[in-house]
Amino acid sequence: MAQFISKLRKHEVFRNLDQAELDHLIPIMETQSFKNGEIVLSPDQPTNFFYYILSGKLMLHLTNNEFKPLLPGQLFGEIGIINPDFRSGVVIATEPTEAVCICGKRLFTEGVIPPHISLKVLRALSKRITNYLRSREQISTMECI
Numbered sequence: 213m214a215q216f217i218s219k220l221r222k223h224e225v226f227r228n229l230d231q232a233e234l235d236h237l238i239p240i241m242e243t244q245s246f247k248n249g250e251i252v253l254s255p256d257q258p259t260n261f262f263y264y265i266l267s268g269k270l271m272l273h274l275t276n277n278e279f280k281p282l283l284p285g286q287l288f289g290e291i292g293i294i295n296p297d298f299r300s301g302v303v304i305a306t307e308p309t310e311a312v313c314i315c316g317k318r319l320f321t322e323g324v325i326p327p328h329i330s331l332k333v334l335r336a337l338s339k340r341i342t343n344y345l346r347s348r349e350q351i352s353t354m355e356c357i
Contacts, residue, residue, distance in 0.1 A: 216241070216312050220264055223287055225336040233329045240318040240325065246270070246305035255299035259292025261313040262337075268309025274301040281306075290337045291344075293319070 217234045220226045226234060243266070246252055252270060253259065270282040282288050282303065291298055293316030318324045319333060 216266065223264065225287060225333060225340060228332055228336065229329065236325055236329050240315040242313050244311055244313045246309045248305055248307050250305045251302060252305060253289055253303040259289060259296055260317055261315055262287060262289035262293050263311040263313055266310045266312060268305065269307045270303050270309055271306045272301050272303050291341055294337060294341060
């Protein structure tokens with residue numbers, strides 16, 4: 213897993229973590245492969261992980277029938293870690309895909325990850341989700357005009 217840390221470090225969620233803090237995350241990460249056509253996330257599944265795409269391609273089918281491609285270097289599933297009752301859509305692999313899965317439950321479990329690291333990740337995830345919601349709000353407002 214250590215070989216993926218340098219890739220994770222480039223993502224906005226992990227950019228503010230130093231090497232020692234990133235190393236603390238290794239025990240809560242695993243790689244997972246998805247086959248073409250495989251459902252990765254859906255509204256009726258519990259969300260225990262968020263994902264960083266290493267290779268391949270997935271498609272997010274939003275509840276409003278919009279589609280968004282998900283490519284290597286992108287993160288998804290983070291909303292379900294913050295709020296398990298909300299899903300923005302279904303994620304399906306559109307080609308063989310490999311991702312780093314990060315266990316959200318263990319990220320926020322005392323004694324597993326030092327609290328200051330969990331807080332840094334939580335703040336970065338919250339900022340990301342807030343930016344997403346702001347962009348959605350602007351799109352909805354533009355549709356009304």
